Amino acid sequence: xxxxxxxxxxxxxxxxxxxxxxxxxxxxxxxxxxxxxxxxxxxxxxxxxxxxxxxxxxxxxxxxxxxxxxxxxxxxxxxxxxxxxxxxxxxxxxxxxxxxxxxxxxxxxxxxxxxxxxxxxxxxxxxxxxxxxxxxxxxxxxxxxxxxxxxxxxxxxxxxxxxxxxxxxxxxxxxxxxxxxxxxxxxxxxxxxxxxxxxxxxxxxxxxxxxxxxxxxxxxxxxxxxxxxxxxxxxxxxxxxxxxxxxxxxxxxxxxxxxxxxxxxxxxxxxxxxxxxxxxxxxxxxxxxxxxxxxxxxxxxxxxxxxxxxxxxxxxxxxxxxxxxxxxxxxxxxxxxxxxxxxxxxxxxxxxxxxxxxxxxxxxxxxxxxxxxxxxxxxxxxxxxxxxxxxxxxxxxxxxxxxxxxxxxxxxxxxxxxxxxxxxxxxxx
Amino acid sequence: xxxxxxxxxxxxxxxxxxxxxxxxxxxxxxxxxxxxxxxxxxxxxxxxxxxxxxxxxxxxxxxxxxxxxxxxxxxxxxxxxxxxxxxxxxxxxxxxxxxxxxxxxxxxxxxxxxxxxxxxxxxxxxxxxxxxxxxxxxxxxxxxxxxxxxxxxxxxxxxxxxxxxxxxxxxxxxxxxxxxxxxxxxxxxxxxxxxxxxxxxxxxxxxxxxxxxxxxxxxxxxxxxxxxx
Numbered sequence: 316x317x318x319x320x321x322x323x324x325x326x327x328x329x330x331x332x333x334x335x336x337x338x339x340x341x342x343x344x345x346x347x348x349x350x351x352x353x354x355x356x357x358x359x360x361x362x363x364x365x366x367x368x369x370x371x372x373x374x375x376x377x378x379x380x381x382x383x384x385x386x387x388x389x390x391x392x393x394x395x396x397x398x399x400x401x402x403x404x405x406x407x408x409x410x411x412x413x414x415x416x417x418x419x420x421x422x423x424x425x426x427x428x429x430x431x432x433x434x435x436x437x438x439x440x441x442x443x444x445x446x447x448x449x450x451x452x453x454x455x456x457x458x459x460x461x462x463x464x465x466x467x468x469x470x471x472x473x474x475x476x477x478x479x480x481x482x483x484x485x486x487x488x489x490x491x492x493x494x495x496x497x498x499x500x501x502x503x504x505x506x507x508x509x510x511x512x513x514x515x516x517x518x519x520x521x522x523x524x525x526x527x528x529x530x531x532x533x534x535x536x537x538x539x540x541x542x543x544x545x546x547x548x549x550x551x552x553x554x555x556x557x558x559x560x561x562x563x564x565x566x567x568x569x570x571x572x573x574x575x576x577x578x579x580x581x582x583x584x585x586x587x588x589x590x591x592x593x594x595x596x597x598x599x600x601x602x603x604x605x606x607x608x609x610x611x612x613x614x615x616x617x618x619x620x621x622x623x624x625x626x627x628x629x630x631x632x633x634x635x636x637x638x639x640x641x642x643x644x645x646x647x648x649x650x651x652x653x654x655x656x657x658x659x660x661x662x663x664x665x666x667x668x669x670x671x672x673x674x675x676x677x678x679x680x681x682x683x684x685x686x687x688x689x690x691x692x693x694x695x696x697x698x699x700x701x702x703x704x705x706x707x708x709x710x711x712x713x714x715x716x717x718x719x720x721x722x723x724x725x726x727x728x729x730x731x732x733x734x735x736x737x738x739x740x741x742x743x744x
Numbered sequence: 745x746x747x748x749x750x751x752x753x754x755x756x757x758x759x760x761x762x763x764x765x766x767x768x769x770x771x772x773x774x775x776x777x778x779x780x781x782x783x784x785x786x787x788x789x790x791x792x793x794x795x796x797x798x799x800x801x802x803x804x805x806x807x808x809x810x811x812x813x814x815x816x817x818x819x820x821x822x823x824x825x826x827x828x829x830x831x832x833x834x835x836x837x838x839x840x841x842x843x844x845x846x847x848x849x850x851x852x853x854x855x856x857x858x859x860x861x862x863x864x865x866x867x868x869x870x871x872x873x874x875x876x877x878x879x880x881x882x883x884x885x886x887x888x889x890x891x892x893x894x895x896x897x898x899x900x901x902x903x904x905x906x907x908x909x910x911x912x913x914x915x916x917x918x919x920x921x922x923x924x925x926x927x928x929x930x931x932x933x934x935x936x937x938x939x940x941x942x943x944x945x946x947x948x949x950x951x952x953x954x955x956x957x958x959x960x961x962x963x964x965x966x967x968x969x970x971x972x973x
Contacts (some may be wrong), residue, residue, distance in 0.1 A: 326848035335794045350894070353794070353819070359847040360794060360821040362894040528802070598882065657914060 317392030318367045322382045325354065325361050332356045333381045334388065339371045345391055352388070367391045375474070452480050459483075529619055536680045541717040544675045545725050549733045551691055551707040557739045572636035574709070575665045578688055579609045580635055580742050581735035583627035586661055589728040593660045595681035596718040602681075610659030610679065611639055613646045620646055621679055623659040632742060667691060673710040683719045686732070687712040709736075746778055748838075748956035750947040752940070753784040753963055755829060758791065758816050765899045768837045768966065772897045779838040780966075781901075781950055783943040786827035788813040790916060793822040793890055800824040801916055813912060820900035822876065822890035824916050830908035830928075832939045834946060835901045838954065840893060847893055851876065854902055857949035858887045862904070864945050867932045878904075884927035904946070906930060906939045 322332050335353040339345055351365040369391040376388040452475045456463050461483045468475035522530065554577055565571035572580075586593040586607045594603040607628040610621035622642035624635055645651040661683075664676040667690035676687040689710035696706045711732075715725040735742055756764070761784060771777045790801060790813055800823055801808060805815050813826075827833060836854070843849050855871050858878050862869040869878045869886055878887035887904040905928035913926045929937045951958040 326846045328848045355794060355821050356847065359851055360819060360892045361847060362892075364895065 317372055317390045317396050318369070319387045320351070320365070320367065320389040320391055322376075322384050322386050322388050323354070323363055324384045325356055325359075325363075329356050329384060331381050331383045334376045334378050335360060336378055337374055338362070341371050341374055342397065343371050345369060345371050365391065370394045370397065372396055377476070380477075452477050456480050532680060533677050536677050540678050540680060542675075542678060542714050543717050543722065543725075545713045545715065545722075545729050546673065547711060547729055547733060549709045549711060549736050550696075551709045551736060554736055554739045555691070555707045569633055570636055570640060572632045573639075574667070574691060575611070575663065575688065576632060576636045576639055577736060577739060577742070578665070578686065578711075578732075579611060579624060579627055579639065579663055580630075580632050581732045582661060582663060582686060583607050583609050583624075583630075584735055584742065585728055585731040587628045588731060589724065591720050591724060592684050592715075592728045594683050594719055595660075596683065596716055597681050601719055604660050606660065608658050608660045610662040610682075611642070612662060612664040612676070612679075613643050620651065621659055621662055622646055622651060623657070625658065661685070663688060667709070673712060675712045675714055678714050678716055683716045684725065684728075685714045687714065745955070745957045747959045748947070748951040748954060749778055749780040749959050749961045750951075751780065751782050751961050751963055751966055752943060753782055755785045755787060758786050758789045758814060758827065761786065761833075761835070762816075762818070764966075765835055765837065769894065769897050769899050772837045772839060773895050777837075779836070779954060779956060781947050782835040782837070783947065784833050784835070785829050785831060785939060786833060788826075788828040788912060789816060790814070790824055790826055790912070791816045791818050791820075792824045793818060793820050803915060808915070811912075811915075818890075818892075818900065820890035820892045822888070825888045825890070825903065826912045826916065827903055828908045828912060830906055830930075830939060832904045832906050832942050832946070833901070834903075834943070834950075836898055836950060838898050840896050840898060842955075845893075845896055847891070850893075850898065851889060851891065853953050854889055854891070854950070857946055857953055858889075858902055858904055860949045861942055861945040862886065862929065865929055865933070865937065865942060867929060880927055880932060882925075882927070884925045886927050886929070886932070902946075904929070904942060906937050906942055 325332065332354040333356070335355050337352050338350050339352075345351060345365045345368065347366060347368050348364050350362045351371075352363050354361050354363050370393065371389060372392045373390040374388070375390070376382055376386070382388065452463075456475075459480060461480050463475060466475050466479050466483055469479055551574065554574065558571060558574065558577070562571040586609070590603045591601065593607055594601050596602075606626055608623050608625045609627040610623045612619060612621050622639075622645070624630070624638050624642070627635055630638070642651065659679070659682065662676075662679045662685040664685060665688040666674055667688055670690050672689045672692065674687045674689065676685050678685050689712075691707055691709045693705050694708045695703050696708065698704045711729070713725055713729045715721075720728075753761075753764075761782075764782070768777065768780060768782070772780065788811075790808060792800070792815070801815065808815055838850075840847065840850055843853075852871075855876075855878055859869050859871070862878065867880060867886070869880055871877075872879050872883060876889050877885050878889075879885050887902055889902045890900050892899045905926060907930040908928060910926055910928060910931065913924075929942065948958055
């Protein structure tokens, strides 16, 4: 008679455990006291030794599955209890190794499309009418109101696994709820397009690490940082003239600064005068760093990164120009290093090159503020003598974290940035 | 009263420390030695637990190696962490039979030994519900815990930041916890703290909570034992 192996209680306070690795495969002989499975609980990994003798008949919990104490994880019995005459070993959850040599988790392994078709057929003809399902699948089926006996399993030996329940639940919600016809489709492979609906076929794209980081940080920023925005327009006519002169002097070795480099320099000098704009609100404190490190948002392939120009307040415009070019190149080559992506105390984001005149970017936490820079435009403005003249103007928006940078402080900081850019020679001092 | 051997090994490369633990684990299992605590430091190393996700080393393994930091996959619990010179690492090789094989009790006991030692050094610390490791009130993580139990005998253990460089923690997602901030004894007290002093207090505390008597043993005694085995 086969014996159930259940999730063991490894501690009085343990409620559930995660299967890390099966040390035996289905069909293997198991002796009492032999290491059977590795289980993780609350940062402790345990190698669990079998208390039964026999052959490992079935493995019911895949690697990565978390189960409550007492749930059946495997069955051990006599060799003749192995169902089917074929080598059942093939149906066991394999200990697949990933490229770096570590075992894959069951989530990845659950889509066992390689399970041979006959295995499924064999289960349909189960004589006792008992439905085979993993404990996780049973629990999910209860929660999602999916009838187990209406499903065909895709797990080893036709067992119904988590993915089957998910597929069934997904399909059930797509189709009319009234129709209580049994859901009979095979589970869709993990990466397959979702069923066609009003939006046509939907392609599901996994995020890169960088994209995951951007998604997480931006959502966190908008959700937890109380943003407010200050807008102004800066007269760049002088800056344009200065840049024209610098372009004449500059060569291959020392490129002329861009308008964005000038914005970085102006912000850096102003940040030195307004420590809170350069600070962070963290854990109920103001953190005011001694260094002024200006981050520049750079579009990378399929993502966005913020490259840092360290000590921008102490570097010349030419040095900033050289540093920002080098960083942009590193972002494109994907050779940028973490220190160059962190350590910023303020961020400048510029979409002017796309013809955007004004926008309000999301603060890059834990920074206190971010300057969004629009395009440089020739505009008709009224000068001091009341005449209409053509001037170069640039729209900017300062996003502030109201927990550390208040309206009046933000306005003064922004006025100082404008003043520096309108009198660009003051930045050369 | 039984003994708890304490052996201070100095700086040991991670791979070598793994091999030493493996040997001592076998010796402890066969009752050739009493319970034992190894204290040591590692050269700069990231170690990943069984369930570490790739995103916990976001720059890719090659980049970290280029910084002179080794990367190891281990069989302990928990996620990625950093070890480096100035960090006190403790590997207790102890039998859990007297604790009725209760791993959680053992983890709590280790945590308490670390907390007590930190408190004696002047830094209040505590555990946080749902998170393992030891934290300052701020909260910043000051010590990590990750253990492995096989045949009732433990390996791996704890790591307390004493005077180590904390920057490598910023290059990873420590313990899989986003925005996890770390600190060290030196950072908390504002003056350079020696690793040996904390090793002494932790080993005393652990001996006390296990009901053992602390016996200092030299590394070569373990070496002889390993050779004889």
